[in-house]
Amino acid sequence: MQKELEDIVKAYLAAVEQGLQTALATVVHVEGSAYRQPGARMLITENGALTGAISGGCLEGDALRKAQLAMMQQKPMLVTYDTTDEDDAAVGVGLGCNGVIHILLEPLGPHLAMNPLTLLQQHAGRRDTTVMVTLFNLEQRSAPQPGTCILVTDGGERQVHLEDGPLRTAVLSDVCAAFSARRSAVKTYDNGREQITALIAWHPPALQLLIAGAGNDVQPLVKIAAILGWHTIVVDGRPAYAQRQRFPEATRVIAAKPVEVLQHLQPDDYTAAVLMTHNYNYDIALLTALLPHHLPYTGVLGPARKLQRMLQEMEDAGTVVSPEQQARIYGPVGLDIGADVPEEIALSIISEVKAVMAGAPGDSLRNNPSAIHQRARQQIIQKQL
Template identity: 65%
Template sequence: MKELEDIVQRYQEVYQQGIKAALATVVHVEGSSYRRPGARMLITEKGELTGAISGGCLEGDALRKAQLAMMQDRPMLVTYDTMDEDDAKLGVGLGCNGIIHILLEPLYPRSYFNPLLLLQAVAGTREATVMVTLFDLQYRNAPQPGTCLLLSNHGLFEQCIADSDLLLAVKHDAQQALDGKHHALKNYHSGGQQLTALIAFQPPAVQLLVAGAGNDVMPLVKMAAILGWQTLVADGRPAYATASRFPEAGSVIAAKPHEVLSHFTVDAYTAVVLMTHNYNYDLAMLTTLLPQAVRYTGVLGPAKKLERMLSEMEATGIRITPEQRERIYGPAGLDLDAETADEIALSIISEIRAAMGNASAQPLRNKKTSIHSKSD
């Protein structure tokens, strides 16, 4: 999400300066590639790049072709076959072994449909979105419709599909992707042309609540900021819970445990870490958060601490379901042999990311399937 927000922010700047720009989108991959479909990059007429569509091996050529698309004032579909001898040199740096299709779309500031101006409306919000990009894989020189629809839980933001039957089919598939929280690749027929649609699901940024404002929280907040997560730091000690101590946090509050929830709303992308080093504060926070269905709740400290907390909660009549217990991680973090505050922060951040992506967090060398899951 942060990469997309960086693209939107940079486009706002070039838009104000009157600089031409194009949006490059990885729309389809056959075989292996560094980035998955949905990866985007902003390219300006001056050669500036924001975002990435590969590990660096395709950007230079994509820049040249994007500048041509801007000159010709029309979208262009470019295919890189890193299994082909002529194109292999493009992927040799990464050992890529696949066919990568990239759509280059000139951005028109005053266009009826400008995807980045639409994304600007949802950037920084808690909105999950689906963006649909139409292209013709069979005939690369045919007109490429490009990005044509943006859907969120609040409805259709905008669309520019004239074919009513095509619009109905695309809206149905986009809604399914939004409900199912997944990417999809679909084929349609419209006006004698066979079109393929990348239906790209984009979740909001992770929302991280850190209970605790000690020095060991600082690297955790910094790492979360690098990832573009929206972070709230809460502590009962006003002298510790200050914005000057945590400049990277979205907000910092001095509050009692029962007051914290009034400052943010839990959603499907919320993670919490309890690290106040105050047993009673952490216990009160865990008790307050238990009914909220938080995706990840990490409890810093030994396993016996968490066992004691859960036992005391149950002794007061609180029933902890297996589903609730599954979402509580204690001791928080992956086993990285972490010792310093920085290492512990890395361990916790990694575990949160794995939990959010339903990933195993095992070494990739042990994975028997492809690194990235395939779109349906």
């Protein structure tokens, strides 16, 4: 989803340069099943250009028409699509899903005090975790829709356009809870007169992938990671291989010794590493340097006995590898999908990184007896103010 936000911000800035009106469509609540979940966003320009997605393609046409109306009226609009209603199939909502999708359309403009895309632009290129709050009136769709009014970062920066009072206090408390839980939520606040619902959307930074090695087998890995919007850093001790023209999709390409790599990297909870230099000494030196940073994922290319040898030599050299640290090292790297050629191996590695970072088993979805998406994220929790 981080890539989607980055693409939306870029498209918005381009539209502003062209003098085009824009609106942001946000999936704010889902009842039942749907292709996209709360927090999915799409930018709509007055000339019909779309960036991002709020469905599998069936809602976009109608959302475009309604967004153009919202732009003309210059006020947010809440739209509901019921995929359980056969009549809605007439406008192309036949998804095969069985749910009700609520979408908020917010006209945008650089003049607005609280423009979510202007705020997100300020954090572009930074490894911030953000929580963005969008308020809407689910009970009365014709009532004024407050829209996006809060953006908070884990660095302590806050943009709050909500008057002082019980609602502001309650929402900010739930923003802190979203940071702690590392998940989004939808909550309703009741002041006795009306109910206001909030999409409290938690956005971690893009996954940062450190790839040690600049051989030809790394190229498909970088390309797939780029498609996913991951920020890739390719490092190698050979300047002739660590060349930007060899990896145009990479975020950075660095020629460096293992002890120098961390000078170019700020490891965090959303950083993964893959060691595939085909140079045993380089890999073990970099693994030793990365170990204290407790990366959630470090993959080592090669057979299991290679990793076992590396860990034993590290222990012999005085580097203590705890069971918790060893559990975060994956070797042989990748999921077992029968990969053979470099492109398939890259897919195997990317799939394992994604599964580990998402806390998912990496099994076939047909073997999962529960819902694909966590229903807890879709349930509205009510609070009395």
